Amino acid sequence: MNVRARLHATFVDNDIAYSFWRSPTAITAGAITLFFALAALFAPWIAPFNPFDPAQISLWDGKLPPAWAEGGQAKYLLGTDNQGRDMLSTILYGGRLSLLVGLAAVCLGMVLGVMLGVISGYVGGWVDTVIMRIADVQLTIPGILLAILINGIGRNLLPLELRQEFAVYVVILAIGLTDWPQFARVTRGATLVEGQREYVQAARVIGLPGWLIMLRHILPNVLRPVLVLATIGLALAIIAEATLSFLGQGIPPTTPSLGTLIRVGNEFLFSGLWWITFFPAIALVILVFAVNLLGDWMRDALNPKLR
């Protein structure tokens, strides 16, 4: 098969691509997600201002409404916050951080969960019992509470002067560690099913060692449900980060994420400065919505029973 035919088969001529290109919602969701991803990637180049550069910030320009409202200025399209930072720029940078933290957290949870899930499901016995009991106990405690807890402990373990600097990593760790049991459960379930299938038995009869069977045979076959979970998990992780930041437990205001921006803006809501909260909030909701839409479509598309 030549490269072109291969690409064609991967992106156009298969059931999932077929379902994608036929679903307007999926295309819209994909486009929005792509848009956010690109905006996040290129934030430093497309943002009109650098909100972290004190030279570009003037307190005189603080609390300006959006450009179209009375008193707005054209150079600040979405207005400015209390410190005079351009809202559009802070949102671009904030979205970048939110997306990045969400992705990193999901990846951490996914890698950990899938690894433990495959091992648990394939090896079985006491290894399975230990891993799944830990997961069970952790699942008894709701994720967001656990994330707050891990995050709180993590921050307290760090020396005061490093807390701000490492806040992002602590948040990623907190959300990622909260996430893994979901992945482990789904992966284990899929592994149990796949492990009983005869191609795995055949590999065992050939004499392949366990790690190779897990890596080459089971892993590629359990990734579909994991992919769906990861997409939905990304939406939840973005929400979790925003929630932590909103509670003042997450990303500090010096390098704000969307959640931090909403937290800061919330203080000005009663005085009528709605845009400081509104725009980051709407950006967050659209981002999460698009990812959810994508996950929703993917779940249906990858579920053979629904086709």
Place this chain on the structure above:
Amino acid sequence: MALLSIRDLVVEFPTRRGVVTAAKDVSIDVRPGEILGLVGESGAGKSTIGNAIIDLLEPPGRVAGGEVLFKGQDLRKLDDDAMRKVRGREIGMIFQDPQTSLNPLLTIGQQLIESIRNALGVSERDAQARAIELLEAVGIDEAEARMAAYPHQFSGGMRQRVVIALALCGDPDLVIADEPTTALDVSIQKQILDLIRRLCRERQLGVILVTHDIGVIAEVADRVAVMYRGNIVETGPTSQVLGAPTHAYTQSLIAAVPRADVRLERFASVDYIEGGAKPFHRIDVRTHWLGGALQREGTNEDALGVEDLHLSFVLQRSLLPSRRRMLKAVDGVSFTIRPGETFGLVGESGSGKSTVARIIAGLYRPDAGDIALLGRPVTGNRRDPEERAVRERLQMIFQDPYSSLNARMRVLDIVAEPIRFYRLTESEAETRQVVQDLLDHVGLGAEAALRYPHEFSGGQRQRISIARALASRPRILICDEPTSALDVSIQAQILNLLKDLQEELQLTMLFISHDLPVIRQMCDRVAVMRRGKIVELAETEHLFANPEHPYSQELLRLMPRMDLLQASRDATPAVGTA
């Protein structure tokens, strides 16, 4: 007058690759008190007809044309409400799997009473009385007490009886039974078929029996309609269609049914069915890499021996020893297999035959017992290089062609896996060449190497499985029900292939099957297993002629009678041998 008369029925399924016509201009008649067998291989469209009659086609399926005349009325013209009144009251339906056909959360009494009251509008008490009557009619003892039981408290055969009772709740005149015995063991199958026939005669029911199994048709059907790719190719009285088939497809189909009465060298090949084997590009195994292992070994020792194997599974864990429940899956099994011999293990589901195979293949560790491969004892220690060398000489072919290949790997990588793992070739180029030769040799063609499993049919996949098993140049091949998931015509091809390979590679085979005719065609010696034990071990021909153990006699007695088919076989010479 016909009870049901279908005229030119067309059923279509719109799919991504265009509209698939599942049934095309199908016309059949069913009279009261008659069983019409609707037979065909997978994908022939036979189940679709049953669903189309009662308007329960799986979406997006739709009836695109024709008439369904029931007692002279066209069911297609009824609205939803009227159609619902037909279901249950006029036409009953029985599905394949009794495990899933019953609501697990309601007692069977509740389900029966609900259905009776809905269909007949009688009082709770009358419904109760009728439910008990029905349960008795389908052969359930202590019916009154069993009313309070939940489905999971019944065995598979009993559940299917309950399903039949449920189908009869509304006193229908026509019953559509969709593969009603496929999920059941031979002995239960016989009982259920007898029940269906008795009910049909007593109640003057019209029955449409949908099945893939010629044996079932021969057993109970009065008339047969043979389906092939959505078309009815032949209809007539059972004795006529099976005894003197006129259509080429029916002839092929019947020729492919394994014979229980006499052992043949090869199965008659089935020319009519497409997607089968291409002409073999045979390689000469004496000079080829594949035959490389032939010269090295060749002793007079037993190829395989097991001594007093035991394995129990835990059914219920408990801290109290008295409440623990164990299943003795394998209970003291011993046998030896001579080099080049095909040794059969036969038994019903749960007899432990597959477990024995899996223990030998190293997939389960026995609780006790010894295994010797090619004269060397094996213990299950994979780190021992000598044991690994012996294990390399043993391969296995599995039952389900759809799950026995990794869907994410190319056929090349699937077949090459053992070669690469054991470094059996000098170079990657040689590996590729060997894989292509192997694929050629099993009748797939070398170009299959770069494709993925999902592009192949069931029979073709089984050929890939065989190629993979051969790739480590085994001396012993375990075949665990290698054809029971396949259509009978494909089965004939695969069994022929196995016979050929065994002969030229001098393979020792352990052949596991529940199907006695297949065993007779394939095996030199047979062990009959029941509840983890071997009850009889004998030369195949001897066992079929003079079964000694009562259980063997019972199994042979329960084999569907195929006398009808013999006439056609003796009349028409074999359709040709490839």
Place this chain on the structure above:
Amino acid sequence: MLSFIARRFVQALIVMAVVSAVSFSLFNFVGDPVNNMVGQEATREDRLRIRESLGLDDPILVQYARFVGNALQGEFGLSLRTKRPVDELILERLPATLELVFVSALIALGLGITFGVYTGIKRNSWLSQTVLSASLVGVSLPTFIIGIALIYIFAVNLRILPSSGRSGTIDIGLWQTSLLSADGWRAILLPAITLSLFQATMILRLVRSEMLEVMRTDFIKFARARGLPERAVNFVHALKNTLIPVITIIGLNIGQLIAFSIITETVFQWPGTGLLFINAVDFADVPVMAAYLVFVALIFVTVNLIVDILYAVIDPRIRLGGT
């Protein structure tokens, strides 16, 4: 059935043991308890004396046993921030949280199950499609944004409902309730809706997908083939089989509500245990954090145990054993 419940009970005990161990280790992880008590200027001798009096020199297992023993009696020591007994603090704020969770659970379950069943049965009606799209927006709305939006609309702009705090409470013995006065209801309404919306959409989607799953089973097809009316198929056969997963969802949901009450209480400054906890995290008030954790875990474990018992009541396969 008894052995099933006994097994679950043992599991619950294990969970509690683990959670209490985690709570206990908080004391060692987060800051030095002696520092927390005496401040920077204490002398070395003072510190040693306090260490000894607190039993911090004992083996770790002895310390853990002491912690568990105290916890069993509701003793978690003094809050570092307010210097008041932790159990008092929690008990005082418990009614506020429990009432909030209770009202939210009613809203979430009512909306979620009703619309979940509806959209599961009427797959293709326009209302189902609308509800489903709305629910996807629902799961995309973080709780705190819902809270802020509701405050902005109803408190800031329309000025018809209070934006924060709990008012109009009436004492019934030791329990302060908001549910007996109009003022109390006005105050609890916004936080309860905020807390319930995300969960309601979650429940809706789960119930729907379970319903669809059941609808695909053979026994539903068989029930249709027997000519049973749609009503019986949907509500007798399908719904009852959907109940089992739905009960699990309800169990998880109550846990989620308690967790998310932390956020809601922060947004609305609702004086419950969640607010207490988040303040404790801010100040590294370890005794309060530990006690809250144990207390929340206890509620979850109890709810889960009840769920398991309900399971056994509904599903004869568990009740009667065997497969």
